[in-house]
Amino acid sequence: MHLADILALRPVPAAALLMAITRRCPLTCAHCSTNSLLSSEEHPAEQFSRFVETIEPDERPELIMLTGGEPMLRPRLVGSIASAARRVGTRTMVLTGGFFAPRVPPALDDVAHVSVSLDVFHQREVPQVNAFRLVHALAERGVAVSFHVVGTGPHDPYLTEVIETIRREFRDGVPILVGRIRAVGRARAWSPADERPRPGQLRPCTMAAWPTVSPDGTIAACCNQDVLDHRPVPGHLRLGHVSTDSWRSVRTRCRTSPLLRAIRTGGPQWASGRSDGGYCGSCRLLGTDQEAPPHPAIAYLEQQVIHSQLGAGPAGFMRRYGEARFADLVMLGRETHGV
Template sequence: MDILALRPVPAAAVLMAITRRCPLRCGHCSTGSLPGSEEHPGEIFQRFAGTFTPADRPELVMLTGGEPLLRPRLARSLAETAARSGTRTMILSGMFFAPRIPASIAGAIEAADHFSASLDAFHEEEVPRKSVFAVMRALLARGKDLSFHLTGSGPDDPYLRDVTAEIRREFHDRIPMLVGRVRPVGRARAGAPALLPAPAAGNAATVTGSGVAPALPCVMAAWPTVGFDGTITACCNQDVVDHRPVPGHLRLGHAGADDWSTVRERCLTSGTLRALRTYGPLRLAGAPPGRGYCETCRELEVTPPPHTPAAAFLERRVRDMQLAGGGVGFAGRYGCPPYGDLVSLGHPGRKHDL
């Protein structure tokens, strides 16, 4: 819940996809990762983390992939480097090593401040649920801060009802869950239609009756993302992270050449990114009916509006409204709405029983 509460804050965190390799072949994989997928020298990521300072650092580094724990020494080193500046680290894993925790992986998990396990019907074809639970029980007994990342086809998916209920019983509501939906990216794009949720009514391509594109702020343009090759983008959309060249307005630099201070400054001061976070790409582009939200953003070729006092006020207002919703509000808007409250499980600030 604390991590998600930071999501609207520009440059509050940075995501690092430290490898594209993964030993699993889940049918919904957003990155399309394989055992032989690309991987770049760890020095690129280590160099970038080494530019964090106590006075200028992200609050959080989230290590992802592929499968980040295929590089346990790098994951541990990044967590230890980040900690020296006061930055906390989270690792998201597909749990390929379950039910046992090899010593090198245990060291990486121990060095991180938070550990999250991916679990869904597709992962369970590769790693049994009972094996994932065995690892999480062992880590919980050691006092580790934990969460589950769950994915399903939508609010009515029976798998989500089953797995969330079992996690609550098994761990006595001590481990929070972020529940999301399968997106049409990576292998899921080419997979069977049954993998994907039905389109939601009133989606981002809708325009108002006046023909003017609605203002739909993009919270995802807030956290820089270090891709597999070290390229740093302004959002974690997989089509942006994977494809080269990156659209100019979404490229923040490279981990092998730029430091955190430079990347943070670009994230905070870019007129286009500020407008995306305030109005969203549809309004910024004046998109016609039927245009997709992220597709419109990737193809933007517009001059951002001037940064006037009124624009600065609106920017702060939008950010404050998003912050007011906290982590639960973010999970409800961008995850699977009926399950949004599950991110508060185990949190001392939870206000009510679920």
């Protein structure tokens, strides 16, 4: 499953499921968005496995993306989720820091895509040569691969250097997702705050499309780190918990909530009619006093927005949510790679 095929699903509600199966990580990267350590929280594997086993073929997500922390600290859980997903026709992706490189753990045998994080901070703990050997080894086994690269901005000299190195090493056969370090987690202390849309701007929130499981099993409607880290999760963003809910119920809530539809259609400030708190901040505040009434044509409007985003394609998604200068790199190798 090529990276472009994964990103093409991003605007579609419940087309995929994000699962942070642990907050633990053996690396101590200075920009870690989850502030993960080897001593961080970790909850029973059974609750995550149970939830995946509630997925039925007729309402399955196309993809389960496993993250952390470092998901490969739980290889048995990764393997069991990937195996259970494959039985109902769902594919699995793993986002990893590659601490185990260059060897390929057997747990990745049923995984359809592995994305390896590569940036100046990871390279201090996982040598670039090992990350490259890992990606080569995975590709030789027929596993789709990509690199997840972040820097401080489009003109970060590290980005230019590492992208040129990856393209040369893999002969433009491996896609690269290029993002920017955000002021969350450990980077909050030193990275500048993100710019936010001005109040009143119409800006659909694609991030409210995929249910996201946090390390404690709470399921939220988006992957915003502040939402995942703080309790309670705002009511309009809470979709359930892996220990008590099924995928069917979570999928239904995600797809049919009038408020989530409004957020996906015009953004939280459009949905709430309020300007305080910034873009994501206004979403977290939404519903604390009163919920915005649903637009009578919201289902139709949402479909138009989804159609427009699908038309923009994977590179269009990256021009909005990644480093626009490097958006087309997610398409590398697409011509010769099957889905």
